Amino acid sequence: MKAFFDSDLWWSFTRSPVTMLSALVAFICIAGAVLAPVLAPHNPFDLASLQLMDAFKPPVWSGEGDATYPLGTDDQGRDMLSAIMYGARVSLLVGFCAVIFSTTLGVVLGLLAGYLGGRTDAVLMRIADIQLTFPSILVALLVDGVVRAALPREVHDQIALFVVIFAIGISNWPQFARTVRGSTLVERNKEYVQAARVIGLSPLSIMRSHVLPNVMSPVLVIATLNLGFAILAEATLSFLGVGVPPTQPSLGTLIRIGNDFLFSGEWWITIFPGVALIVMVLSVNLLGDWLRDALNPKLR
Amino acid sequence: MIRRLFLVAAAMLAVAGAAEARTVRWAASGDPNTMDPHSQNVGTVTMMLQQVYDALIGRNRQLGLEPGLALSWTQVEPTRWRFVLRQGVKFHEGEDFTAEDVVFSITRALQPTSNFGIFVDTIDRAEAVDRHTVDIVTKSPDPILPNKLASVFMMSKSWSERHNATRPQNTRQREEMHTVRSTNGTGAYRLQSREPDVRTVLVRNNDWWGWADAANNNGNVTEVVFRPIASDATRVAALLSGEIDFVMDPPLQDLNRLRQAANTRVLEGPEVRTLFIAMDTSRDELLYSDVRGRNPLSDVRVRRALYQAIDIQAIHRTTMRGQSVVTGTLFPEQVNGYVREEDVRLPYDQARARALLAEAGYPNGFEITLDCSNNRYINDEQICQAIAAMWTRVGVRTRLNSMPLAPFFAKIQRDDTSIYMLGWGVPTLDALYSFQSLLATRNGAQGDGIWNYGRYSNGQMDALIQRMKTETGDARQAAIRDALRLYREDVPHIPLHHQMIPWAMRSNISTPHMANNQPFFRWTTVN
Amino acid sequence: MFSFIVSRLLQALPVMLVVSFISFAMFAYVGDPVAIMLGQDFTEAQRQALVRELGLDKPFFVQFMTFLGNAIQGEFGLSYRLSRPVAELIAERAPATLELALCAAVIAMAVGVPMGVYTGLYRNSWLSRFFLTFSLIGVSLPTFLIGILLILVFSVWLGWLPSFGRGDVVRLGWWSTGLLTWSGLKALILPAITLGLFQLTLIMRLVRSEMMEVLRTDYIKFARARGLPNRAVHFGHALKNTLVPVITIAGLQLGAIIAFAIVTETVFQWPGMGLLFIQSVGAADIPVMAAYLMMIAAVFVSINLIVDLLYYAVDPRLRIGRGRGH
């Protein structure tokens, strides 16, 4: 821990007010989302607590608002603040899981391709090339569609969240695989790896203990930058109506619903989730940018 | 080259603007999916085709019957109706309208590929008596045949034969039919051009037989440009910015704004469409529920409990923004057979609902899944959400399963549902249409219970429906009244409300509001 | 050169096959076209007849082979929803999407590349910081939100630009263009910006980082050591090398633009292929959806081929074996 605070990373962190601010914002977003069940003033999923009478309450500062609902309510009388917190929870959950999924997949396949070389390498990289040709959002749409078609609706609704995670995750692995493969190729020929091989360590443990640590920092950068993309991809899918199930509205779902009320004066139903989404993605992207620069000092 | 094209285009625009054109630019969320008059019985097609085609019997502004292509009609025998046709009527492409065309059109609507079977289900055949007289023979006495025929458009026999379109368009055929994109009617407007999903242009048919009749209070529109705009927000934005003159389905939440805006106004009226919750009353064990071995919905106390748990006024006020007519019965007053005394709701009473549930053996409620469409009726998904919350509050933990029209219909048509919301319109404006489709025991007979996916079955109800089919006069009205009472007592549905249809338009447009949501531009005036 | 193209085309073949299989499999069981086509009133016998006539009762593989055979001839059958040949529908919509995508791409390139070059060269100027902030906001804004906001501001509040559709179009043979009329051009502005903005920021960031990467290379240092003027170093040596990867990414982004057009076209009711696709999804119009995906795959494969050729033209290293090597 002490080593961390003494590191260059921490140093460059403390030197950048923008980064510190975005880290703070990201932290608040994540904390607010994770702790939503504890912190949120209402539980928007508890149908029994919804009062249609309270629908369309404007934010508290607009005069007609109600202190119980600081950011107002939507068309069902759901508290917007709570809905946003729970929505961010879903968005972040999908984003993180999708990134973890594509990172794991990409790193493993990249290591394999780079370390084993030969036919494995050729096949894996060819697949990655082909997939990179297609925009990830389309891949996600496709995967989502295939699963939707293959499974009965009731089953699908229960696993919809996983489907979205899988769809977004699967559409991003080639980036990781390519980076890791490149670094692995470099590391593989270094003396210490050769030496490890000579003393008879298994390829698996060589990769794990020697190659992996060296490729982690570019992977971390890509992962952070990808988190923003994953959250946006989920929002876009949900906006198109094929994302997470409506029973677990994400920020994208909230925006889609609120969009109907944009012109009618109930702007808060769409603007607040929109702002929350932008702030969240922006802070994550700022962190990613900083991380890339900090771990890549030559670029500075 | 490009510059010249640009100039030509500009010049053309200028010319178009200079002519004494009275254009209505009209938008709705859906585009008609065919121009064939007997292929698709859906509102989006009819709203377009009724400008172009006429039926034997027309409807006036209040949807009452009035002479159309037929000047008069009489039931000469119980199963034979005689129609005297209007003379001197020509189709848009010049053919004379005669009895042969009527026989042809009726026969065409009877083809298996027709989607208009429900309007001609009792017809056995049509016979030309002379050039301007037609007899229609029914299989059994059909007192409401004229109501049905008001929905069957008349085509030209020779034109259809020339274009190989003697059957309604069959979407299964590999080739495309002429009638999908082209029309040849007798109506007030001609189809000038059509790009599906983009734009459909109608121009005034100056030879239309109705223009001469001053009693019609005809309008002055010379051109109608229809553009489908699916997105609610975009449709409203287009109306507000003046790119569109007339919007048939403005979103409810924007009505206030449209009312207040200087250049737009909103015309409201009731629609002949009733929303209700239908329930599976026949299965021994309910699907998608946690109740084992029993079907709570087969118990009328549970149905009443669900009924009384719904705060319909809150839905009316908040979800529908006042744009609904709360009801306790199956259809609105425009429909023949409506009885005001039977249009009474069970009161909203949560305590009573809980008591009824306990009485029926469900003191802790149960779990249930409500199937709902999300793009079919006005605010359908929101209504279902509100109802789900209300039921959950009395202990019936409701999961909402909302989906687009296509999978929703597919699901309920598989009987794969335990409780669902449906909206039902009555094009014939007669009670039988609703009772027969929605509440008759499904027994294989044509038309009986075809939309009764809760498989409600009540011998008493079936007997009353049978009487509606055959009897006439007061006896028939009495049967409808009894059926309505039974509907109230047995709660096969939980009625919610009749939809209101607001039409929004630029202030310089005036048009009569139609309760079937089908505008007639021949009555529209542009100032 | 010739063999290069042939080998590329051969590589594209399995891609197309896989995509067609997916596009077919994806929609073979989704929705229920039968229920939609029959409308509200039908008998079970009618239903069965329709299923048979559509071939929906045949085994999956047979349906797929039939589909493939027809697809090769550009025959995708009749749209369930509109009862018109799918190929015709797509041909009708393609100009709208292609014009939109191309304009968006031009905006993205014309603005993104100079901005990227500038920020790459002058890393610490305040303008660079502004551009970078702008680009970060750009990549953090979802496309649909941009569209909604632009409509709100420029159509509803200011009333300057149309909020939907293509305006008036002029027909040039089978191609319909909105580029030749005033209203067509006006209608193009907001959607093109909406669609291009995200790509613009991506391209800018890409060019910037490539530029910075290239500026650190030995050959740039050597060019400086040879005393070449900054202009020659930056815009000759550095930019040309930067453009090699940028061409690839920009090419791939054109694909992304066409895909994201689905969202933009939905927001602006732009009568293109994306809107057709979404409308078809809503109606479970299988033939149209399958054809759209095949079409998109074909477009991507062509884009890839063009990118490869461009690469070939720009980067001499790929021309090894063309004779002069040793």
Next chain:
Amino acid sequence: MSLLQVQNLRVEFPTRRGTLVALDDVSFEIAPGEVLGVVGESGAGKSMTGAAIIGLLEPPGRIAGGQVRLEGRRIDNLPYEELRRIRGRQIGAIFQDPLTTLNPLYTVGDQLAETMTTHLPIGPAEAKKRAVEWLELVGIPAAAQRVDSYPHEFSGGMRQRVVIALALCAEPKLVVADEPTTALDVSIQAQVIALLKNLAREKGTAMMLVTHDMGVIAETADRVAVMYAGRIIEIGAVREVVKNAAHPYSAGLMGSIPPISHRVERLQAIEGAMPRLSAIPPGCPYNPRCPFVFDRCRVERPELMPAKANRAACWLYAPEEAQRLQESGLA
């Protein structure tokens, strides 16, 4: 008058942990036509010195003190544009790795012609002609055809010949050659060095030859400077330094120069390692490794002073110390 004068050059790198001094008080001169070898371990500051002279230090490195004079004119403080005119024209540069030094997207002819038209009053046609001549001069076979080839079409050794041509084509008076053969195959290193040496002699070009290869120095240089931890610790005629190094470090360095025929890659190992720039000990930077270390070495920094036939920064050669040491019988 000497061609290049470097006086008390100091290069600093500001970092978060304080300022690193990469070059400290470096002074030397190069006479017209002379070849000065600069040797030392990696990180000793050899390349840094070259970069500082041509004004291409990598940021955030900067010249913090001292002067660089070319023919008496001070060039270290010139505006970028004026210094640019000097680079290539007056001072050529050769980098280490020919594989990365050439722009892959331009033909070698274009790169040569571009350099010449930038600095010499000649047109493109003339430049093209001279490019061919230069390629011939550096020994590219079939130069007339190869002038339109791209760098990747040449082997490593051939590319370094192209780089040499590029460095010399505007006929500079001085060439800073930074490890010109390190990246090359051992078998062709000698050829390239010979080419460089001959061309320089032929054109009368002075050369600063940075390398860690003592063999190259021994065969090419007139004089040699030995660098350690950012300082010059010994400078003198090549024969003297090689045969009879004064500084203990140089002596160790020169301890085993094998004959050129079977040269080893690395310098002879000296016990310990050069200190990091952030941890240079006070006094003589070599003191922790020096076998002759005594108290003064740990406290006071030695300047260059006459030592044997050379000049060395070592207290062993301070007259007073020499006296004392002799008395104590250590030397």
